[in-house]
Amino acid sequence: MAFTLTINGTPHEVDVEPETPLLWVLRDNIGLTGTKFGCGIAQCGVCTVHIDGQPVRSCSTTAASAVGHEITTIEGLSPDASHPVQRAWVEHTVPQCGYCQSGQIMAAAALLARAPDPTDSEIDSAMAGHLCRCGTYPRIRKAIHHAAKLART
């Protein structure tokens, strides 16, 4: 079945089964591989994208359900890695292996959009669904606070 998805502001026509997870449409059909596959059951968060600004797990969101909505992936968060979260992530050298970081960054950006100066407990609850095996959590926390400052200046 063919339908149109709006991804990072650009319409893409795809011909897949409507129940296909958005993750695989992004990666295999569109070629946007910055969004990662981790668990397939919405437990690790590496596949997180924004739909109308809200963070969702693309591995457990059907492509058809995203029709008519604005999908934003890590590639579309900013044109030049200049989003405050991305800048803070580089300054704090948050990523180690980096595989989970697209999801972490999308979750952090969504958090800051609704809570411009989040508390530690707000950060904890927003980021709890995102696993990082390298253990970058302490730097993620610091970088989110730093990004909040960057966004205000």
Place this chain on the structure above:
Amino acid sequence: MESQGQTQTMVSRRAVIRTMIGAGGGMILGFHIPGALAAVVAPKPWTTPTDGVEINAWLALDADGTVTIRVPHTEQGQGALTSVSMMIAEELDVPWDRIQAVFADMNRHVNDGEEYVVTSTHGSQLVRQQHPHIMQAGASARERLKEAAARAWGVDRSGVTARQGTLTAGNRTASYAEFASAAAAITLEREPAIKTPDQWWLLGKPVPRLDAAVKVDGRAHYAIDTRLDGMVYAAVKCCPVPWGRLANYDFARVKDRRGVIAAIEFKAVPGRTENSDMQNGVAIVADSWYRAKTALDLMPVEWDFGPDGDVGADTQAAKAAELLDVTGDVSNETGEDTLGLIAASGRVVGSEYHRPYETHARMEPINATVSVTLERVDVWSPTQNQATPLMLVAEQLNRDPKDIHVHTVFLGGAFGGNGGGATAVTRQAAEISRRLGRPVKVIWSREEDIMQDKQRAPVYTRLAAALRDDGLPEAFFSRSIWFTRDAVGSQGPATADRAIGTMPYRVPNRRHELHNAAAHIPTATHRAPGTNQNGFIIEQFVDELALAGDWDPLEWRLEMTKGMEPWQRVLRKLKEVAGFTTELPRGEGMGIAVLEDHASYCGACATVSVSRRGELRVEKVVLVMNSGYIINPRAAAEQMEGSVIWELSHALYGGLALERGRFVNNNFDSYNLMRMPQAPEVEVHFAMSEDGWWGGIGEPAGPPTPPAVANAIFFATGKRVRSTPIGRHDLSWSQGSSAQVMIDATVGARHAGDPSASPVAARVARNGGLLQ
């Protein structure tokens, strides 16, 4: 050396403070290397670099001053791109902001004299073991550039200086690039020595890792991101019980589904039981991975689980209990009759500990992309050693290694699991591509990734010691049972004896025994192999000994490592910075542990709180590292911080559940790992010996944390947690008096020398294995 050591410690401490206050201060980079953020990872570091004049395999100089460093190791977030570039820049003496790091050409390495010497990233050994030949490559290039200038200018090489990319002799100056071609043709009569640490200008400074920038916008290319023209996708299922057989599958039921192309069966080769060998299984190939995976899930598959289909954790526990009463292989024996002394002693402490199977669960699921054509074979594999899949694919396809091109990409975590243990997938991809004549990407589902992983081996250990009048041990016995696939190789005795068999504490009479018991579950290295399992055991048991002997745990360790400089340095620093005390109110506790791993010495002090209902919170972990020397304290601190979270994940939440021959908790809903709300504050300190030896960084910081946490739990609750996951223990406590009274109540009976008061000590005393 002492004054140097102190200087290093001070520099390191400032580095730590910078790391810690980065967020609050808003600026991370307070150090004095100009353009520190301008060094880069090339936009496509996995493509073969062609720019610039090659001086040697490691580096090329471009006319615009760019220095391209070719890194033969995998970047898995441990900082290989940065540390190799730093070591070469140090010797070459070029501005750090002109560095561009790329991945080296593995085909050239394998087929052209192995110029990079070692390409594997394992064993925390890149810097500690490879700095001599890597720095040598930079030093040699520098001297050849000087020689080229000297010849052109008619002066002696000793009259030419090479600093920050500029050659100078008298009033003549030139950029390195101007003499690059001439230098490339020069062979030196004698290669220069590498710099000593007192000559470093770059090494030892807190340099931000180069790979962060490409990992914030989706640009970093991992093996799983590979896309090729005409590529197909495969999902794979192997027998959930390792070494079982594929009895039957009904491809006809799914072959007409949209996009489905083929079913391909994999057969284990009889007698081939290496971790890199294929298991019996079946793949569905389709035009998208989702279609392949869906068809595979719908396809009826029958397995013959074989003789191991009824093995469970209880089976292994029963086998371990049996073996714990039987004399094992003696791997360490000193002094007199250890067992006899313990049996005859009136003051015995004894315990048994257990740690279960754990999996690697790196965030990038196991995958491989292979394109087989008549002319060449291209491979993208998530591996800790790019040379490994190259040789495996050559063997699998019976092709000349010259035809195989492995493209180094970023690796989404490995932790010891992506050496030979992860390469069966590359064989699978090679097989499918050969049979279909098309490029294929194979991805294992998370469930497959965990069930087919080569796991951390489980261990059961019994320990017993007899105490002297001064409370210190006079005899110390331990017996461990390890379950490994074939009881050899990296999971053999050398690994199984780490930390326990090789404990540093000098006891006059000492005996350690090992049973390496065969099991069908394949095992492999797992970040700090051996030390991670055994460290939890030994560093809790010595706390039991210290408390039974009326010793403060920190003072006990200082006493028992007297004269051992690396240990003393760590323990003294820990004492100075951690504020360790046994005098906290009930419900709060601090615990310490110290372990050697990969030639580094690392101490941990954990602070925990436990509610009366038993809810545990690890508040803070203070680490002290002595790796001899350190080339990048900032990257080291980041790795150590992460190591704490890695090890605590397994100790608090992990534990693979072995039932009916397979692991049943095989995704993140049931195999739990530490998440941000549970992550403790981590504080890192360095205490370097700077005494001629080098230790690793990537692994040694993990193992001391779980025993430090468990020791802290004991002080908080009076409960000794002798197995993991800790989260499954009931840590609740009721009102009592001070911590000291509680300790006396817990260990007092043993202290009084009455074995019957302690079931384990009693068992030790009457155990035939101990009394024989």
